[in-house]
Amino acid sequence: AARLGLPGNPVAAVAATRDKSLLRERLEAAGIPSPPWWRLREGDDPAALSPKIRFPCVVKPLSLSGSRGVIRADDPDAFGLAVARVRRLLGRPEVAEECGASTDLLVEGYIPGREIAIEGLLEPDAAGTARLRVLAIFDKPDPLEGPFFEETIYVTPSRLTASEQRLAVGVAERAARALGLGRGPVHAELRLNERGAWPVDLAARSIGGLCARSLRFAPRQAGEEGAGISLEELLLRDAVGGGAATAGYARESAAAGVMMIPIPAPGILRSVSGVAAAESVPGITGLSLDAARGRRLVPLPEGAEYLGFLFARAGTPEAVEEALRRAHAALRFEIEAGAGEAG
Known part of the structure; x- marks a missing residue:
């Protein structure tokens, strides 16, 4: 943008939004409310960091989105397991490419609310x-x-x-x-x-x-x-x-909302039913099913997808939320267990 003379943001500013530890560093330096945090580098032993942490804490990759690889740990044992699990995820070639090959992790205090x-x-x-x-x-x-x-x-x-x-x-x-x-x-x-x-x-x-x-x-x-x-x-x-x-x-002026339909369990998607019933719920304006039959489903924290999206509009936020929940309850997903578990 700068070379073309177009308005835009500095590269360094955008980079800070793509590295969660750099984002925390900048926010903390500016006096913006931030939990205690640490950058756990590749090869660092989580057991050495545990004594410094006031649990619960949250372990995150530095740059994945959609809550992928984000795990809460309530004690030192759970912390060690969470770090190992996220590191395994980041060890996958396709994930490493998305993450810029960084296997460092952000560890931060859990924020209630x-x-x-x-x-x-x-x-x-x-x-x-x-x-x-x-x-x-x-x-x-x-x-x-x-x-x-x-x-x-x-x-x-x-x-x-x-x-x-x-x-x-x-x-x-x-x-x-x-x-x-x-x-x-x-x-x-x-x-x-x-x-x-x-x-x-x-x-x-x-x-x-x-x-x-x-x-x-x-x-x-x-x-x-x-x-x-x-x-x-x-x-x-x-x-x-x-x-x-x-x-x-x-x-x-209307209230509106969306539901990202979660993957309830790992496995192979065999069938979907209840679509007509879901679409007929008052307030529902759309249903997009993204997962094809026969597809291997992987839920969070390893997965990166949803089964689909429900959309609603109504006079109030309460009515929108109710419509989304009713439509979701009408859908049935047959998943063959055991075929899509995370390694």
Whole structure:
């Protein structure tokens, strides 16, 4: 972008979003709420680190996404097992390539609390300071307490109080600036508890997978042309025209949500039933089944996929969540056990 004279973020800033230990280092240095953390390098003995840890802790690869390889450990024995398991995962050639061949791990204190995701756009103000324009705040109503952290339901608008939302957005904005990000999309994940808002992760990109289908944006002024654009179109307009090209758009008024359908067990997918029943649930607007019959399924923490995605819209976040849960309950997946277990 710099060579072409186009707006963008510094390479060093983006690099910090792709290395979880560097991200922690930058956030901690900026005084942003951070748990205690350590970088466990290749060959380091986890038993030597255990005495320094106040359990529970979380073991993570430095750069995988979607909670892949993320494991909670509640004691030294579980910590040693978690480190060994994640190292085995990173030893796979296809995973090593995705991770940049780094087998170092991030170990950090477990952050209790409710988890949310903020979808936003960074835009410089008149003084050149990056400001976070919120596109959506997603609640994650299913507890993410471990030992693995499989995400399922995202629902917007958030049911957090206005003050809690302001707190979370403020911390996310500070975190983005601390990394050196100045413009473009941001996907931030935070946990909120009695001690404040804590960044879990922050990426200089939009929400992943098919989840963006849950977001639609319309002009604030009735009668304007182009109502109902996608998140992708909004981001493209911002990229070529800056904030002025998207300032008139806001997320639609309806509540919306997506469910990433989790893989319940390892094995071979033999059949799927209940599709018509799931699609007929009031509020459900779409169902995308990604896993083909005969496919080997691997759940988290080794796996990197979902069975599919459910989408819903309704008048309230509660109704959206209920529709997603009812539709998921209607689906039946026949999985031949024992054929897809992680090694």
